[in-house]
Amino acid sequence: MAANRRPTLADVAREVGVSAKTVSRVLNEDGPASAETRQQVLAAVAKLGFQPNLMARNIRVGGPDTTIGLVIPDLGNPFFGAVARSIEDTVRERGLTLLMGSSADDPARERDLTDKFLARRVSVLMVVPSVGADHSHLKAHRTRGLPVVFLDRPGAGLSTDSVVSSNRTGAHEGVAHLVAHGHRRIGFVGDLPTKLYTRRERLAGYREALREAGIPYDRSLVANAHDQHGASLVTSQLLGLDDPPTALFAGNNIVALGTVTELARSKRKDVALVTFDDVELAEALEPALTVVAQDAEDIGRAAATTALARLDGDRSRARTITVPTRLIIRGSGERPAPRGGNGPGR
Structure with a gap:
């Protein structure tokens, strides 16, 4: 498996030497499998860093889901609402859907949301970082090719793309x-x-x-x-x-x-x-x-465009995009x- 690719169900099956259907049964607890096979599958999942796709519980879907996960501090803030609309308008053209959750600027809640999005195997993760949050847990996912974009504020513990205002x-x-x-x-x-x-x-x-x-x-x-x-x-x-x-x-x-x-x-x-x-x-x-x-429209568009470029294979160094303000x-x-x-x- 290429180092910069996110592991799939097929990769786990290949690692263990069983069928993808067997791996699916183990992960979904949805059919017979020996204790030894179950242990081998779970060990391979941990070794490869595989995230089971909760959005598609069938073996035909081995790659990322067609969604973007967005974590913002406050769903009621008009600024973040406008940013989200711009992101959604931009990615819709690529057949992607936006999923959104509010962290209330709480690092623990932000981590819970990002973990849930990762479990859904989102194609892109976008986060408005909470104060005090550590994003080093996203390094492995970023290395395997998951585009991660910080919005409004830089994150901590992870070098990745950011879009901020001046x-x-x-x-x-x-x-x-x-x-x-x-x-x-x-x-x-x-x-x-x-x-x-x-x-x-x-x-x-x-x-x-x-x-x-x-x-x-x-x-x-x-x-x-x-x-x-x-x-x-x-x-x-x-x-x-x-x-x-x-x-x-x-x-x-x-x-x-x-x-x-x-x-x-x-x-x-x-x-x-x-x-x-x-x-x-x-x-x-x-x-x-x-x-x-x-x-807000330019911020959302810049974030979405950056993420889509990463999905298309852009492996250049992480960059910070600063969007000008206007008096x-x-x-x-x-x-x-x-x-x-x-x-x-x-």
Whole structure:
């Protein structure tokens, strides 16, 4: 068997010296087989790294299933939903079907989902890595030819293809836009956990923009939240500082919703706002929301195209594809800094 090919039912049968039908009976516990044969089959399965195909329990299917397994953090997040739709649209042309599950950003849950997808013998595995997850368990599958693609964030413990946004550059551009409108007290409302790759990159872009403008980094202007309610609370805390920010940069679409909610509740029309990620109905707000938009469609398409190229035999080195972001000016980020102070109405 070639080293870069995933083992099949026929490979196991050849290793043991029995028929494929016998191997199938052992694995599916679906017919007579001696204890010795059963032991030999299971030993060959372990030796070859064979993953039984739960999607097709007949001996005619020895290769990968015609599915792609996708693990994302949150099925309800519009960004990941758009990425998934783009992947599905791209692979459908090749007769592949997308299977999807949510990890809730939990490494154990992510591992469980990837194991289940591997048991189904998916043709491609795509993962948005959870913070703290170790992906070294995928090395053997990757070596045998399974295309593995990380989305949105790099993985750990495995060198493979990744598709990410230009997080640092995008955040830098958004904060520099606020600086250009006279703001020097700029708050950052980021995601949790703080070790999250996208959060770290966007905070780095925020700090770079401040440094380039000669504005000292002020830790008191950095807050974190993982949901809309939490973002609303920390926004309120930032606005309540003795020397509050005159502008805010929200680190993602979920955080942005909480920030917008608090600005509306507190009637703070003087505070400028730029968010990372576009938000549904952003143009319907008053003023409309200035955003650093990720291209979810391009991210999904790039991931799918990369995976399909691997299926077609591309054995080049693993690469990281960075999809550019785009600053969309709509009004909320163009509010000028108040003259002579940072408080409301000054």
